[in-house]
Amino acid sequence: MHTLLTRICNGTGTMDDLALLEDLCSTVKETSLCGLGQTAPNPVLSTLKYFRNEYLEHIVNKRCPAGVCNMEAALEVVA
Amino acid sequence: MSVETDVKTLVIDEQEVSARAGQTILEVARENEINIPTLCHLDGLSDVGACRLCLVEIKGSNKLLPACVATVQEGMEVSTNTERLQKHRRTILELLFAERNHICSVCVSNGHCELQTLGQEQGLTHIRLPYRNPELSVDASHERFTLDHNRCILCTRCVRVCSEIEGAHIWDVMGRGINSLIISDLHQDWGGSACTRCGKCVQVCPTGALFDKSKIGSDHPKYPDFLPYLNLMREAQ
Numbered sequence: 001m002h003t004l005l006t007r008i009c010n011g012t013g014t015m016d017d018l019a020l021l022e023d024l025c026s027t028v029k030e031t032s033l034c035g036l037g038q039t040a041p042n043p044v045l046s047t048l049k050y051f052r053n054e055y056l057e058h059i060v061n062k063r064c065p066a067g068v069c070n071m072e073a074a075l076e077v078v079a
Numbered sequence: 080m081s082v083e084t085d086v087k088t089l090v091i092d093e094q095e096v097s098a099r100a101g102q103t104i105l106e107v108a109r110e111n112e113i114n115i116p117t118l119c120h121l122d123g124l125s126d127v128g129a130c131r132l133c134l135v136e137i138k139g140s141n142k143l144l145p146a147c148v149a150t151v152q153e154g155m156e157v158s159t160n161t162e163r164l165q166k167h168r169r170t171i172l173e174l175l176f177a178e179r180n181h182i183c184s185v186c187v188s189n190g191h192c193e194l195q196t197l198g199q200e201q202g203l204t205h206i207r208l209p210y211r212n213p214e215l216s217v218d219a220s221h222e223r224f225t226l227d228h229n230r231c232i233l234c235t236r237c238v239r240v241c242s243e244i245e246g247a248h249i250w251d252v253m254g255r256g257i258n259s260l261i262i263s264d265l266h267q268d269w270g271g272s273a274c275t276r277c278g279k280c281v282q283v284c285p286t287g288a289l290f291d292k293s294k295i296g297s298d299h300p301k302y303p304d305f306l307p308y309l310n311l312m313r314e315a316q
Contacts, residue, residue: 016207020207020208030167031131031143031167031171033128033129
């Protein structure tokens with residue numbers, strides 16, 4: 001999950017990564033034995049629910065609307 | 080007078096089955112020839128519910144329950160093979176494959192591996208997750224067997240068989256989460272440990288993580304079926 005998020009954040013993520021992230025979150029959430037596992041994916045799932053456009057912006061336009069992410073990796077590809 | 084057994088009736092995959100109280104869903108399903116995939120469960124050993132592959136859906140409950148540890152209840156309606164479960168099982172298998180270095184083509188258990196067989200059964204064609212490719216050691220210090228951490232899935236069958244059946248308790252789990260590792264004694268070489276060399280752990284290992292040094296190539300079938308028989312004979316004594 002962390003790898004996928006890092007990839008999205010540095011601008012090298014793809015739409016497949018986003019779908020995989022969602023799948024992974026739901027599996028971890030539903031199949032975990034303990035309460036930690038059942039709730040750990042929640043932050044990712046809620047950001048996906050309420051800030052999906054920001055994820056898309058990162059992936060499609062290689063831009064971080066909040067100005068937080070360092071998109072160097074993506075810019076290197078462009079340059 | 081005969082002792083009355085508490086009989087529960089339930090529905091598994093639209094099939095009406097009866098069971099004794101205290102039986103697990105997995106036991107009942109297997110008695111009725113309903114297959115539920117498992118990795119950490121092994122007949123004759125205690126269950127830990129760790130692999131999460133035997134998860135089943137219970138009607139009226141949002142939660143998925145591990146069939147190997149969940150006991151039957153009267154009137155339960157169990158589904159063992161819904162689309163949701165299949166999806167989760169595939170993802171879990173993908174996670175297992177991506178976690179360590181499972182390279183079937185060079186593995187001694189190629190063709191006899193429970194992980195590989197399950198992958199095929201569940202229709203796993205590729206791993207979407209990035210492989211972690213961890214650098215893990217191989218312990219070949221034992222005179223008869225080898226432990227290859229690269230192929231270990233941490234099912235803890237070896238830990239349980241050594242402690243419960245052999246009574247030696249050589250194996251244990253070190254570390255947590257992604258850093259977990261099967262260790263012998265207090266993280267000593269297997270060869271220098273108090274191992275009794277019975278080889279039960281090798282037979283119960285679902286993958287090629289524990290294997291016999293005398294076996295070459297992929298000619299390494301395993302025979303964990305001795306356990307229920309052994310338990311039966313011990314109880315009879």
